[in-house]
Amino acid sequence: MTETSGAMLTPHKAAFHLTTVLNMYNVAHSTARFPVDVPNLAKHCHEFFHWDDAIEKVVGADIDNFEGCLARIDDDRGWAILYNTSIQSSGRVRFTQAHELGHYVLHRKVRSLFECTSEDMYAWQSDERKIESEADVFAANLLMPLDDFREQISGPVTFGQLSLCAERYDVSLTAAALRWVSATDRKLVLIASNDGYVRWSNSSDAAFKGGAFFRSRRDLVEVPLESLTADVTVTRELEGVLVPAKIWFPNARTGTKIREMKIDSEQYGALTLLELPSTEDVWAPWSP
Numbered sequence: 001m002t003e004t005s006g007a008m009l010t011p012h013k014a015a016f017h018l019t020t021v022l023n024m025y026n027v028a029h030s031t032a033r034f035p036v037d038v039p040n041l042a043k044h045c046h047e048f049f050h051w052d053d054a055i056e057k058v059v060g061a062d063i064d065n066f067e068g069c070l071a072r073i074d075d076d077r078g079w080a081i082l083y084n085t086s087i088q089s090s091g092r093v094r095f096t097q098a099h100e101l102g103h104y105v106l107h108r109k110v111r112s113l114f115e116c117t118s119e120d121m122y123a124w125q126s127d128e129r130k131i132e133s134e135a136d137v138f139a140a141n142l143l144m145p146l147d148d149f150r151e152q153i154s155g156p157v158t159f160g161q162l163s164l165c166a167e168r169y170d171v172s173l174t175a176a177a178l179r180w181v182s183a184t185d186r187k188l189v190l191i192a193s194n195d196g197y198v199r200w201s202n203s204s205d206a207a208f209k210g211g212a213f214f215r216s217r218r219d220l221v222e223v224p225l226e227s228l229t230a231d232v233t234v235t236r237e238l239e240g241v242l243v244p245a246k247i248w249f250p251n252a253r254t255g256t257k258i259r260e261m262k263i264d265s266e267q268y269g270a271l272t273l274l275e276l277p278s279t280e281d282v283w284a285p286w287s288p
Contacts, residue, residue: 009105009106011102011106011134011135011137011138011141012137012138012141014102014105014106014138015102015137015138015139015140015141015142015145016141017048017049018041018045018048018142019141019142019145021048022036022041033148034148034168034169034170035094035143035168035169035170035171036094036098036142036143036169038058038094038097038098038101038142038143039058039081039097041101042055042058042081042097042101042104043055043056043058045101045104045105049105052077053077053078053079053108054078054079055078055079055080055081055101055104056073056078056079056080057073057080057081058080058081058083058097059080059081059082059083060082060083060084060085061082061083061084061085062084062085062086063082063084063115065117066084066115066116066117067083067084067087067092067096067099067116067117067118068081068082068083068084068096068097068099068100068116069081069082069083069100069113069114069115069116070082070100070101070103070104070108070113070114071112071113071114072112072113079104079108081097081100081101081104082100083096083097083100084096089172090170091166091170091171091172091175092172094143094170094171095139095143095171095172095175096116098138098139098142098143099116099135099136099138099139100114100116100135101138101139101142102134102135102136102137102138102139102142103116103131103135105138106131106134106135106138107131107134107135110131114131114135116132116135119200137182140175140178140179140182143169143171143175144165144169144171144175144176144179146183149165149179149180149183150183152164152165152168153165153180156186156240156259156275157180157184157186157188157273157275158238158239158240158261159173159177159237159238159239159240159261159262159263159271159273160238160239162176162177162180162273163176163238165179165180173263173265173271174192174265174271177190177271177273178190178202181202181203181204181273182202182204184204184206185204185205185206186204186206186207186275186278187204187206187207187210187212187275187276187277187278187280188203188204188206188207188273188274188275188276189201189202189203189204189207189212189213189214189273189274189276190202190203190271190272190273191214191229191271191272191273191274192265192270192271192272193223193229193269193270193272194269194270195269196222196223196230197216197220197221197222197223198214198216198221198222198223199216200216200217201213201214201216201221206278207276210276210280210281210282210283211249211251211281211282211283211284212249212274212276212282223270224247224248226243226244226247227243227247227248227260227272228241228243228260228262228272229260229262229270229272234262235262235263235264236262236263236264237260237261237262237263238261238263239261240259240260240261240273240275241259241260242257242258242259242260243257243258243259243260244256244257244258245257245258245276245280245282248260248274249276249282251282251283251284251285252280252282253280256276256277256280257277258274258275258276258277259274259275260272260273260274261273261274261275
């Protein structure tokens with residue numbers, strides 16, 4: 001957390017403050033509310049918090065192995081946000097810029113250089129990367145305010161709905177899906193996989209409490225061969241199909257079905273979304 005003007009800034013509070021500013025500007029000037037113009041916001045951000053070390057530059061750069069960077073400028077009076085010019089997706093660029101802005105707002109007193117990889121962009125539940133996780137949460141709340149996001153989702157979420165949200169906010173489908181999984185009260189699990197193995201996964205709070213999660217950062221987790229995800233002939237299933245829960249969660253009750261959605265991803269081999277029934281848990285049976 002960051003201290004300013006006697007108050008502690010959390011990722012949510014900082015993003016909410018800037019969202020309020022953007023909402024007021026939108027009403028006063030009748031401008032497009034979304035997508036957020038991150039470079040313009042970044043250059044004026046210091047004014048809203050009454051700081052004297054402004055972000056002076058938001059520029060593309062050739063930064064191998066990094067998605068983005070926040071760095072002190074040589075005169076030590078200001079900052080620069082850099083983003084990798086090799087990134088072709090405007091959505092990924094926008095999230096990277098917002099992520100680095102998050103470092104500026106939340107962490108600029110901690111150190112003077114932040115170099116962020118693609119893994120850092122999706123570390124939303126990572127205790128090991130607390131600073132990166134906070135920057136992700138800030139970026140998600142800034143680019144995709146939850147009150148507006150909820151208005152876009154009706155009924156059970158699908159990759160089709162999330163794709164429309166990604167277009168609205170000009171973010172990647174992955175970022176939009178992560179945003180919804182982090183906010184929903186439904187039992188959802190988002191999985192990125194490649195070459196038959198789970199690369200990373202994120203579970204909603206409800207899913208996690210019900211035992212539906214994968215420790216892919218610690219263990220090697222194989223994609224089940226019977227799953228829709230493992231079927232190479234299926235590249236795009238946006239609405240989802242019902243499959244036996246035991247395929248993904250061996251401890252689920254026999255007969256329980258879950259909804260599995262899949263879409264091929266440019267960044268990952270496949271992006272999968274699982275929805276479990278709200279009444280079902282998949283913990284291993286307890287034994288004394």
